[in-house]
Amino acid sequence: MAYSFPEEVLEHVFSFIHTDKDRNAISVVCKSWYEVERWSRRRIFIGNCYAVSPGIVIRRFPELRSVALKGKPHFADFNLVPEGWGGNVYPWIAAMAMAYPMLEELRLKRMVVTDESLELISRSFKNFKVLVLSSCEGFSTDGLAAIAANCRNLRELDLRESEVDDFSGHWLTHFPDSCTSLVSLNISCLASEVSFSALERLVGRCPSLRTLRLNRAVPLDRLPNLLRRAPQLVELGTGAYSAEHRPEVFSSLAGAFANCKELKSLSGFWDVVPDYLPAVYPACSGITSLNLSYATIQSPDLIKLVTQCQNLQRLWVLDYIEDGGLDALAASCKDLQELRVFPSEPYDMEGNVALTEQGLVSVSEGCPKLHSVLYFCRQMTNAALVSIAKNRPNMTRFRLCIIEPRTRDYQTLEPLDVGFGAIVEHCKELQRLSLSGLLTDRVFEYIGTHAKKLEMLSVAFAGDGDLGLHHVLSGCESLRKLEIRDCPFGDKALLANAAKLETMRSLWMSSCSVSFGACKLLGQKMPRLNVEVMDEGGRPDSRPESCSVEKLYIYRSVAGPRSDMPRFVWTMKTLS
Amino acid sequence: MESSEKLTSDSEGSNGLNLKATELRLGLPGSESPERIDSVGGLDKNGYPLGVLKNLVSGAKRGFSDAIDGGSGKWVFSGSGGSETDLAKGGGLFSPRGGNGGGKHLGGSESNNQHSSLGTPAKNDVVPQSPKPMHEKKPQISAPAAKAQVVGWPPIRSFRKNSMASNLPKNDEDAEGKLGSGCLYVKVSMDGAPYLRKVDLKLYCTYLELSSALEKMFSCFTIGQCGSNGVPIRDGLSESRLMDLLHGSEYVLTYEDKDGDWMLVGDVPWEMFTDSCKRMRIMKSSEAIGLAPRAMEKCKSRN
Numbered sequence: 092m093a094y095s096f097p098e099e100v101l102e103h104v105f106s107f108i109h110t111d112k113d114r115n116a117i118s119v120v121c122k123s124w125y126e127v128e129r130w131s132r133r134r135i136f137i138g139n140c141y142a143v144s145p146g147i148v149i150r151r152f153p154e155l156r157s158v159a160l161k162g163k164p165h166f167a168d169f170n171l172v173p174e175g176w177g178g179n180v181y182p183w184i185a186a187m188a189m190a191y192p193m194l195e196e197l198r199l200k201r202m203v204v205t206d207e208s209l210e211l212i213s214r215s216f217k218n219f220k221v222l223v224l225s226s227c228e229g230f231s232t233d234g235l236a237a238i239a240a241n242c243r244n245l246r247e248l249d250l251r252e253s254e255v256d257d258f259s260g261h262w263l264t265h266f267p268d269s270c271t272s273l274v275s276l277n278i279s280c281l282a283s284e285v286s287f288s289a290l291e292r293l294v295g296r297c298p299s300l301r302t303l304r305l306n307r308a309v310p311l312d313r314l315p316n317l318l319r320r321a322p323q324l325v326e327l328g329t330g331a332y333s334a335e336h337r338p339e340v341f342s343s344l345a346g347a348f349a350n351c352k353e354l355k356s357l358s359g360f361w362d363v364v365p366d367y368l369p370a371v372y373p374a375c376s377g378i379t380s381l382n383l384s385y386a387t388i389q390s391p392d393l394i395k396l397v398t399q400c401q402n403l404q405r406l407w408v409l410d411y412i413e414d415g416g417l418d419a420l421a422a423s424c425k426d427l428q429e430l431r432v433f434p435s436e437p438y439d440m441e442g443n444v445a446l447t448e449q450g451l452v453s454v455s456e457g458c459p460k461l462h463s464v465l466y467f468c469r470q471m472t473n474a475a476l477v478s479i480a481k482n483r484p485n486m487t488r489f490r491l492c493i494i495e496p497r498t499r500d501y502q503t504l505e506p507l508d509v510g511f512g513a514i515v516e517h518c519k520e521l522q523r524l525s526l527s528g529l530l531t532d533r534v535f536e537y538i539g540t541h542a543k544k545l546e547m548l549s550v551a552f553a554g555d556g557d558l559g560l561h562h563v564l565s566g567c568e569s570l571r572k573l574e575i576r577d578c579p580f581g582d583k584a585l586l587a588n589a590a591k592l593e594t595m596r597s598l599w600m601s602s603c604s605v606s607f608g609a610c611k612l613l614g615q616k617m618p619r620l621n622v623e624v625m626d627e628g629g630r631p632d633s634r635p636e637s638c639s640v641e642k643l644y645i646y647r648s649v650a651g652p653r654s655d656m657p658r659f660v661w662t663m664k665t666l667s
Numbered sequence: 668m669e670s671s672e673k674l675t676s677d678s679e680g681s682n683g684l685n686l687k688a689t690e691l692r693l694g695l696p697g698s699e700s701p702e703r704i705d706s707v708g709g710l711d712k713n714g715y716p717l718g719v720l721k722n723l724v725s726g727a728k729r730g731f732s733d734a735i736d737g738g739s740g741k742w743v744f745s746g747s748g749g750s751e752t753d754l755a756k757g758g759g760l761f762s763p764r765g766g767n768g769g770g771k772h773l774g775g776s777e778s779n780n781q782h783s784s785l786g787t788p789a790k791n792d793v794v795p796q797s798p799k800p801m802h803e804k805k806p807q808i809s810a811p812a813a814k815a816q817v818v819g820w821p822p823i824r825s826f827r828k829n830s831m832a833s834n835l836p837k838n839d840e841d842a843e844g845k846l847g848s849g850c851l852y853v854k855v856s857m858d859g860a861p862y863l864r865k866v867d868l869k870l871y872c873t874y875l876e877l878s879s880a881l882e883k884m885f886s887c888f889t890i891g892q893c894g895s896n897g898v899p900i901r902d903g904l905s906e907s908r909l910m911d912l913l914h915g916s917e918y919v920l921t922y923e924d925k926d927g928d929w930m931l932v933g934d935v936p937w938e939m940f941t942d943s944c945k946r947m948r949i950m951k952s953s954e955a956i957g958l959a960p961r962a963m964e965k966c967k968s969r970n
């Protein structure tokens with residue numbers, strides 16, 4: 092059959108197709124669609140940088156403009172992945188420097204980015220526009236200076252939560268006077284003071300600036316000047332939100348906030364002094380996103396602020412808000428979609444705040460659009476979880492962290508299997524789930540039975556044995572990422588479901604009961620999986636094969652075993 | 668084998684030393700008053716003879732092992748084989764509270780049963796060492812063992828932990844203690860090692876615990892060189908080899924404090940150390956120039 096459309100037409104049609112999923116789908120229709128698609132793809136997302144190699148990507152997609160890469164496993168956020176594990180972006184940058192001179196955007200998460208890499212980026216891509224470094228590390232303010240100085244068309248520089256070797260704030264002065272293109276600047280993770288005058292001038296000459304996230308070192312009395320130069324700001328992160336109480340500072344600040352009529356998102360608020368909070372009230376009615384998770388103020392002040400934000404969709408807050416504050420939230424913010432409550436004193440044996448399961452139940456009752464929850468608390472009941480599940484069948488992300496591992500339902504003293512079971516049973520669109528509390532294999536049976544849309548599951552201190560893991564691996568059809576720590580899961584479930592692992596992005600298991608022998612077997616039998624054993628105590632093969640491995644990271648890959656493993660990582664090789 | 672070669676070469680270097688220059692006094696040899704050494708890398712490359720420095724270091728009994736136990740030279744190791752609780756591997760102690768099943772065996776990699784030097788001595792050491800016994804503030808925390816944490820739990824990102832750590836205390840009663848945070852990650856590098864590690868200083872209550880953990884962490888580097896000879900890495904000798912190296916002052920443990928100065932670990936009370944330590948470096952003794960006198964002086968001026 093002759094092809095119906097010339098390539099140009101196909102290409103034009105494909106230009107309206109943007110999501111990765113759709114693009115991937117059309118690329119497998121037939122060979123000519125594959126060819127047209129690959130030449131016309133401009134944007135790619137690589138969820139595991141070791142799943143593929145730069146060479147393979149470049150060969151297939153010769154004309155990319157935007158690349159997103161993720162490196163370390165998620166548990167690296169909690170220091171479970173030792174330093175030196177990998178995820179260095181340099182090989183990617185070096186390859187792309189040759190292949191994609193027109194690259195515009197780079198979004199990296201949990202990768203090691205050196206100054207060398209940043210310098211190479213700044214020199215290699217003439218039209219570079221967007222650099223987002225999320226939870227990255229390995230670079231210093233020297234590298235940032237190179238980006239500032241050389242990227243003439245820079246639009247976004249976003250360092251969210253990265254670990255930067257902060258020598259000084261001087262790097263900011265490297266933005267040339269001719270730089271007027273900034274749309275987004277997020278330096279909230281930096282420790283040093285940046286040069287305020289340079290910052291003010293930069294902000295003043297970038298008329299399209301819509302996101303400005305300052306770092307803690309920017310004092311409150313500097314904020315009004317900055318805001319006056321950028322009344323068009325949509326997203327603002329303050330610096331330290333404290334100063335001695337001086338009426339002129341307050342009125343200046345209040346005036347500046349009132350002038351920012353486009354503000355939708357507020358964050359920062361380190362060291363917040365309640366007296367100054369009313370300065371933001373003029374902006375509250377437009378606020379849809381509020382990050383108060385560093386604001387150590389008490390419930391009454393939080394309530395006053397939050398109840399002003401009738402259009403709030405996202406709230407991140409410390410547990411100082413307490414149940415009372417969450418009640419108020421539920422009553423005032425009917426558009427709320429996402430709630431994250433962080434612990435103010437996570438290492439205290441007992442809580443110091445009156446935040447219980449009741450707060451979450453209230454919000455689940457009062458906020459019909461609530462679908463994304465991250466909640467740290469110290470007590471829970473099955474009844475509460477069942478209520479939440481029934482109230483919010485639209486829940487898509489539910490992460491509960493009961494601070495003490497293996498905590499029971501405090502009323503019935505039972506495990507929390509039934510509660511989480513209700514969550515997966517009622518919330519049919521659930522994509523992400525994190526478990527905590529005392530849990531037996533039953534909860535995994537519920538999950539395997541009901542959680543058909545579940546893509547990511549995080550498990551800690553749970554389960555009785557292999558059956559639990561088996562339920563999950565055999566039942567959760569959409570599972571992509573599974574991360575497990577300190578659970579008594581062993582070899583049987585893993586080996587019985589080996590094929591499942593090829594349908595997932597990755598599996599992490601640490602402090603479980605998987606033997607070295609099983610890892611070897613898995614590595615031998617599954618050529619398209621990289622089975623990596625991490626053990627800082629020495630070679631795993633110097634111990635009996637039945638000994639459990641410390642950490643195990645399994646991921647599918649078309650690139651074969653990686654070549655940059657540190658000494659404490661061993662890859663289980665495939666037998667040819 | 669290889670380590671003894673190292674020791675030999677170092678002692679050869681010390682043969683050409685200037686006896687007068689090894690005289691212990693405040694300040695560097697040849698200077699009238701103590702000089703501040705710039706902290707970048709902690710090294711002063713003004714050409715002081717290596718032999719002088721080595722003897723300065725060992726003569727001042729500033730080898731890490733000696734500093735640990737108040738100069739008594741005693742060195743208690745937890746590194747004597749077996750699969751014990753291993754702080755260095757990032758496995759923290761389980762909080763031994765009820766309902767937790769203290770001592771629960773987890774996958775063979777961590778065990779509460781083998782405290783060795785980590786359990787009991789900690790309890791004894793904290794109270795006398797700490798000038799501000801913060802544990803007494805909160806009645807439910809009666810012993811340092813309650814402070815022991817599981818690594819990576821609760822699951823909170825480092826950025827958030829560090830931000831909370833530097834919050835100013837709100838109440839007077841907390842003014843002297845460390846508010847809220849239970850975590851203090853500092854980087855530890857070792858000369859010659861390909862990459863650095865991070866340790867959570869709050870996991871430890873004494874220098875002893877810290878040193879054991881670091882031994883474990885870095886033993887794989889010093890014995891990595893032996894490993895290529897086919898000597899099995901994990902054997903009792905290998906870990907004690909690092910002990911020997913440290914004991915024999917091949918390496919010293921230093922830290923960069925808030926002021927940017929590089930100091931020897933062990934000079935100041937533990938609390939003061941954790942308060943001011945920004946990062947650590949296990950450096951070759953030969954490079955630890957003049958740290959001893961400066962540290963002593965700084966300690967004096969602080970007290």
